[in-house]
Amino acid sequence: MKLKYIAMxxxxxxxxxxxxxxLYYDSKADYRNGIVAGETxxxxxxxxxxxxxxxxxxxxxxxxxxxxxxxxxxxxxTVPIGCNGNYTTVAxxxxxxxxTTGGGNNATFTVTTSDANYDPSIYILTTCNxxxxxxxxxxxxxxxxxxxxxxxxxSDETIGPVALAGATQHFFYVDSFYAVGGTRDDGxxxxxxxxxxxxxxxxxxxx
Numbered sequence: 001m002k003l004k005y006i007a008m009x010x011x012x013x014x015x016x017x018x019x020x021x022x023l024y025y026d027s028k029a030d031y032r033n034g035i036v037a038g039e040t041x042x043x044x045x046x047x048x049x050x051x052x053x054x055x056x057x058x059x060x061x062x063x064x065x066x067x068x069x070x071x072x073x074x075x076x077x078t079v080p081i082g083c084n085g086n087y088t089t090v091a092x093x094x095x096x097x098x099x100t101t102g103g104g105n106n107a108t109f110t111v112t113t114s115d116a117n118y119d120p121s122i123y124i125l126t127t128c129n130x131x132x133x134x135x136x137x138x139x140x141x142x143x144x145x146x147x148x149x150x151x152x153x154x155s156d157e158t159i160g161p162v163a164l165a166g167a168t169q170h171f172f173y174v175d176s177f178y179a180v181g182g183t184r185d186d187g188x189x190x191x192x193x194x195x196x197x198x199x200x201x202x203x204x205x206x207x
Contacts, residue, residue: 061194077091080131084136094175099170099197101166101200105196107195115187116143119144119176121176136160
């Protein structure tokens with residue numbers, strides 16, 4: 001009877017330790033990706049000193065985030081001809097993300113909005129706040145102009161799949177053609193990135 005009781009106690013302790021280990025490693029993974037356990041990733045900011053870091057996305061994987069450009073400032077006003085679709089003007093308030101590419105990347109970046117009056121423009125820079133460093137972008141769709149809109153009654157903007165230079169820091173912008181203070185310049189958005197988007201390993205520690 002005594003041995004049976006001891007065996008039961010040992011079994012319970014082993015289960016508890018397994019659960020604790022799972023929670024520990026899950027929380028460590030979240031910490032490495034900048035995610036607090038039980039919370040979603042933070043939305044981007046409009047400040048080059050603290051853009052949200054996009055973690056690596058493996059083949060078939062996905063990174064998603066949501067936020068709003070309402071109340072933000074305009075940090076990039078123009079991009080070169082042909083960089084982000086049909087327009088060079090990006091005078092709206094923006095949100096900024098960053099990632100440093102590893103080799104073999106070929107990702108797709110998509111921004112959608114639930115606000116029919118918001119007209120997003122998205123693009124990727126290699127130098128934060130420098131529109132001339134734009135390497136890819138999109139400004140093709142606008143839901144409120146569905147009649148002449150090549151994308152139909154949606155405001156989705158998509159870049160890619162696009163292969164970016166490896167070992168290079170990039171800055172992904174959610175912006176708008178319309179200037180700050182207009183009726184179509186800002187709103188809520190959802191960002192989705194599908195891989196592969198391997199990122200460069202810039203730090204490795206053992207704890």
